[in-house]
Amino acid sequence: MPRNLFIFCLLLIANCISGSEDSEFCVKPDGVEVESKKCLATSNFSKKRYILYDVNPPEGFNLRRDVYVRVAVFVKKLLEENGEFDWNLVLPPWGNLYHWRSKNIGSQVGLPWGLFFDVSSLRKYIPVLEMYDFMKEYPSIGGEISLDIVYVLQNDEEMFKTGKFKDKNEIADCAKGKVRYEKIGKNKFTGNFWGYLNITARDVKCLTFQGTTSGLTKNLQPIFRSVVFDHMEIALHDFYGSKDYWTARRSMRYNQELYEIANEFRKNKLNSADLSDKTERPTDWKKEKGRRSALGGSYLALHLRRRDFLIGRSESVPTIENAALQLKKKLEELKLKTIFVATDAENEEYEELKKYLEDYIITKFIPSEYVRNKFKDGGIAIIDQIICSYARYFIGTHESTFTFRIQEDREIIGFPSNTTFNRLCGKEKKCSQGGKWEIVW
Numbered sequence: 001m002p003r004n005l006f007i008f009c010l011l012l013i014a015n016c017i018s019g020s021e022d023s024e025f026c027v028k029p030d031g032v033e034v035e036s037k038k039c040l041a042t043s044n045f046s047k048k049r050y051i052l053y054d055v056n057p058p059e060g061f062n063l064r065r066d067v068y069v070r071v072a073v074f075v076k077k078l079l080e081e082n083g084e085f086d087w088n089l090v091l092p093p094w095g096n097l098y099h100w101r102s103k104n105i106g107s108q109v110g111l112p113w114g115l116f117f118d119v120s121s122l123r124k125y126i127p128v129l130e131m132y133d134f135m136k137e138y139p140s141i142g143g144e145i146s147l148d149i150v151y152v153l154q155n156d157e158e159m160f161k162t163g164k165f166k167d168k169n170e171i172a173d174c175a176k177g178k179v180r181y182e183k184i185g186k187n188k189f190t191g192n193f194w195g196y197l198n199i200t201a202r203d204v205k206c207l208t209f210q211g212t213t214s215g216l217t218k219n220l221q222p223i224f225r226s227v228v229f230d231h232m233e234i235a236l237h238d239f240y241g242s243k244d245y246w247t248a249r250r251s252m253r254y255n256q257e258l259y260e261i262a263n264e265f266r267k268n269k270l271n272s273a274d275l276s277d278k279t280e281r282p283t284d285w286k287k288e289k290g291r292r293s294a295l296g297g298s299y300l301a302l303h304l305r306r307r308d309f310l311i312g313r314s315e316s317v318p319t320i321e322n323a324a325l326q327l328k329k330k331l332e333e334l335k336l337k338t339i340f341v342a343t344d345a346e347n348e349e350y351e352e353l354k355k356y357l358e359d360y361i362i363t364k365f366i367p368s369e370y371v372r373n374k375f376k377d378g379g380i381a382i383i384d385q386i387i388c389s390y391a392r393y394f395i396g397t398h399e400s401t402f403t404f405r406i407q408e409d410r411e412i413i414g415f416p417s418n419t420t421f422n423r424l425c426g427k428e429k430k431c432s433q434g435g436k437w438e439i440v441w
């Protein structure tokens with residue numbers, strides 16, 4: 001055995017035994033059987049385990065935020081029921097999203113969670129770490145990180161054909177053309193690891209999966225220190241709408257600066273402030289309590305989803321003229337004079353709406369160059385959502401996850417639910433309000 005390799009392995013063993021439990025693992029040098037077994041045995045000294053995940057590339061920002069809740073509840077349960085290991089969730093960087101098309105604001109890939117969310121708040125629910133921190137603390141060889149296994153979740157097409165669903169978790173052949181990993185050597189797969197070229201995996205398996213996230217527990221073998229679940233959107237919520245769901249959701253406070261920008265806008269343009277609006281909240285989400293006494297600023301907020309919704313969901317999306325009629329009726333009923341509009345509409349559509357509502361004050365958030373460059377499309381969307389979440393009354397777009405996230409925030413802030421679960425009606429004969437997912441404390 002080469003002497004330097006022997007010393008390397010000894011050092012690793014020493015690390016595993018004497019190092020803090022936080023960060024060290026034995027790395028198995030490839031091609032050295034005897035030593036690698038020793039190293040593998042000692043790797044059990046460290047209890048730190050990492051869950052990583054990714055989502056189907058076309059999925060939008062707001063569904064991805066929901067997938068986080070599913071995974072966070074999963075990790076919480078692992079910590080409670082599988083306490084032998086220290087489970088950690090690695091936050092997949094944001095980027096390459098279909099809707100994030102603004103130009104001249106710098107790159108919109110590889111964005112850390114801290115840009116949008118308050119990571120210390122997330123940490124009060126489960127241990128999470130940004131990808132760049134994971135890459136610093138996970139062992140690498142020559143700057144390359146080799147993850148233990150990737151499970152690519154895939155639907156059971158048969159169940160979708162028959163409509164008969166039952167729990168399934170089976171290693172299967174990978175669906176043709178859908179897998180973004182390639183074997184390039186013994187124990188080595190490349191692929192789209194959040195855009196990092198220096199990450200590979202030792203193994204990739206496709207998993208026909210139907211069921212909730214907790215069903216994935218059986219795929220976590222003790223020997224795997226790092227497990228990736230790709231297409232995590234396929235795993236369903238364990239307890240959708242339950243207390244666990246809402247606790248995880250409440251931990252998703254936004255980056256403080258985004259609240260400050262939204263508050264500034266509320267104060268200057270909407271005459272809205274927490275004290276008078278009865279929307280004051282503790283800084284620590286864990287101290288927040290259930291209530292239905294929030295009043296909100298004296299404005300109606302509208303989430304007017306257009307663009308792809310005009311094609312994909314034309315039935316449930318009104319014309320601008322019809323939207324204006326619905327809004328007028330509501331403003332009269334509520335005796336409000338001001339509308340805040342969050343929208344992805346073209347400017348002509350926004351101007352058209354203003355034209356139909358000449359007797360009212362209509363405003364939208366226009367980000368400064370600083371805000372655009374720093375927080376990008378995702379941050380601007382969150383600022384819009386925050387402003388909507390503090391309004392006296394909210395009207396959303398049917399089945400938009402962007403709208404759902406606003407509704408959840410309003411439930412957390414403590415509005416009476418009839419001011420929240422409202423939508424613009426489209427051309428449908430019967431305009432149902434859709435699900436009313438009230439908070440559970």
Ligand SMILES: Nc1nc2c(ncn2[C@@H]2O[C@H](COP(=O)(O)OP(=O)(O)OP(=O)(O)O)[C@@H](O)[C@H]2O)c(=O)[nH]1
Nearest residue numbers: 060061062063099342343344380381384400401402
């Ligand atoms: N700033 C801003 N952006 C918006 C608004 N509405 C939509 N967007 C953009 O469009 C994206 C919405 O896409 P998704 O997050 O997929 O939500 P959705 O398309 O409404 O819902 P799904 O049908 O479930 O995908 C956001 O992430 C924003 O980039 C809005 O009111 N304000």
Ligand SMILES: [Mg+2]
Nearest residue numbers: 059060061401
């Ligand atoms: Mg979408």
